[in-house]
Amino acid sequence: MSARRRTEFSAERRRFLTQGAQAAGSVSLVGFLLGAYGEPAASTPVAALRPPGALAEDAFLGACVRCGLCVRDCPYDTLRLARFGEPLATGTPYFVARDIPCEMCEDIPCVKACPTPALDKSLTDIRAADMGVAVVTGTDTCFSITGVAHCVGCYEACPIKDDAITMEMKQEHGKVFFVPTVHREHCTGCGKCEADCLYPEAAIKVLPRALVRHDIGQDLA
Amino acid sequence: MTSARTSPEQRAPGHPATRRIARRSWWLRQRFLLARRAVQLGLLGLFLLGPVAGIWWAKGNLAASTWFxxxxxxxxxxxxxSLLAVGHVTVTALLGALLIGAFYWLVGGRAFCSWVCPVNIITDAAHWCRERLRLPPGWRPQRNLRHYLLAMCLVSAALTGTLTWELVNPVTLVQRALVFGVGLGWAVILAVFLFDLLVSRRGWCGHLCPVGAFYGLVGRTSPLRVAADRREACTDCGDCFAVCPEPHVITPALRGSGSRLVLAGDCTNCGRCLDVCDDDVFRFTERYAYAARERDRLPSG
Known part of the structure; x- marks a missing residue:
């Protein structure tokens, strides 16, 4: 009797362990595939900028719950949520400067709306925002640099011109021209310059700061 | 959504339930289903009121929102x-989670699944088609697979430091697609529909969804529960088992000799058993008061 009970017990236990191992195995596989899918899906394309106050990308993707409250409170419809199939983590907020740049609201409603630590609440001065940094990428296309026209589109667009961007006079081969020059310590990455650039493919672009690495001194320290 | 197997028309004329059916109108047999659809669509409507009509009673989506x-x-x-991924959350998020958690604990945990979740409409539609087409049940994963998936979501968040599950979670994805723009979200809607139609009967909501598994755990001690209150009146017609998305929860309450309460956290409080039962066996009840009454009524042993 007791031997039979032991057999039943061990059969029951074997079934439990086998099924448990099967489930755990297949679920781990799904988890691994999800993680592998999440890795490239989480790498943000260069043109997509995060809202002001966004944590560094890794921390941002862990903290943001994809609720869209920042999007709803953006008065200029700058922000949008990444849709499924777009090359960003699904549901996370971003903006494309060339389409609609950040207007640098004084009261930063997007940060206030965020119910998570994803947008840093300690950002109260929009001029301290760090969405990216403008870089003159079209040194061979910029109307001003090439001398095609005395264009100041990017300079005039900048909400903090003379601090974040200046037009520096240069002289080469007897020709005088003006070079839009970004001062990275002031640039917030709002993208107004990129939006207003007159060249068909913007000659000045906001890049995520991690790509530009102006803080190399800090890295070495 | 009565089952083709046990629809009233097919019952023997002498069956006790057949005599009752004349007194129960179509509306009475669908009352909870219609109420659920009204709540599901109404909530979606409230979220859409802002972007469509500029009336911002509700902002955000099912992940997080601000009301009024x-x-x-x-x-x-x-x-x-998120807490597992980054180690901290805001007071706002915590408060919001406590409000929602407390609400669903009160009304039965998986009441979220049957009364709020937009995916429920998709999977119910798939089930309806499946019944009409008389398809076999297909893949039947073990009951606790969703709990393994739930654990996977949490472990994955902790290990990767990101909300891995939210990249693909159909529950938030479908609602976000409807409120913030579809994109390729329709592909997810279609995938869930086809999975439930062709691969596994009640597969997504009944076997896999870790969100449902989570709310099932929340609802384990919920006060609002269904009870097979008049189980003596049961005529074994099987309508409740056929219509129930989690039929295993009914058995102990209806066929057992113990408590009449449906105690399993898997029960979604959808009320379909109340809808279809022509013998008026089931009712919603406050679990703890009901259990106390049961104790008084039953002979103590």
Missing amino acids: GVIPLSDPFIVVQ
Whole structure:
């Protein structure tokens, strides 16, 4: 009797362990595939900028719950949520400067709306925002640099011109021209310059700061 | 959504339930289903009222929202994942998660699944088609697979530091697609529909969804429960088992000799058993008061 009970017990236990191992195995596989899918899906394309106050990308993707409250409170419809199939983590907020740049609201409603630590609440001065940094990428296309026209589109667009961007006079081969020059310590990455650039493919672009690495001194320290 | 097997028309004329059916109108047999659809669509409508009509009673989506500009709500499952991923959350998110968690604990945990979740409409539609086409049940994963998936979501968040599950979670994805723009979201809607139609009967909501598994755990001690209150009147017609999305929860309450309460956290409080039962066996009840009454009624042993 007791031997039979032991057999039943061990059969029951074997079934439990086998099924448990099967489930755990297949679920781990799904988890691994999800993680592998999440890795490239989480790498943000260069043109997509995060809202002001966004944590560094890794921390941002862990903290943001994809609720869209920042999007709803953006008065200029700058922000949008990444849709499924777009090359960003699904549901996370971003903006494309060339389409609609950040207007640098004084009261930063997007940060206030965020119910998570994803947008840093300690950002109260929009001029301290760090969405990216403008870089003159079209040194061979910029109307001003090439001398095609005395264009100041990017300079005039900048909400903090003379601090974040200046037009520096240069002289080469007897020709005088003006070079839009970004001062990275002031640039917030709002993208107004990129939006207003007159060249068909913007000659000045906001890049995520991690790509530009102006803080190399800090890295070495 | 009565089953083709046991629809009233097919019953023997002498069956006790057949005599009762004349007194129960179509509306009475669908009352909870219609109420659920009204709540599901109404909630979606409230979220759409802002973007469509500019009336911002509700902002955000099921992950987190602000109501009337002040009340924060957030999904406790997502907040837990975020907490595991980055180690801290805001007071707002925590408060919102507590409000939602407390509400669903009160009304039965998986009441979220049957009364709020937009995916429920998709999977119910798939089930309806499946019944009409008389398809075999297909893949039947073990009952606790969803709990393994739930654990996977939490472990994955902790290990990767990101909300891995939210990249593909159909529950938030479908609602976000409807409120913030579809994109390729329709592909997810279609995938869930086809999975439930062709691969596994009640597969997504009944076997896999970790969000449902989470709310099932929340609802384990919920006060609002269905009870097979008049189980002596049961005529074994099988309508409740056929219509129930989690039929295993009914058996102990209806066929057992113990408590009449449906105690399993898997029960979604959808009320379909109340809808279809022509013998008026089931009713919603407050679990603890009911259990106390049962104790008084039953002979103590």
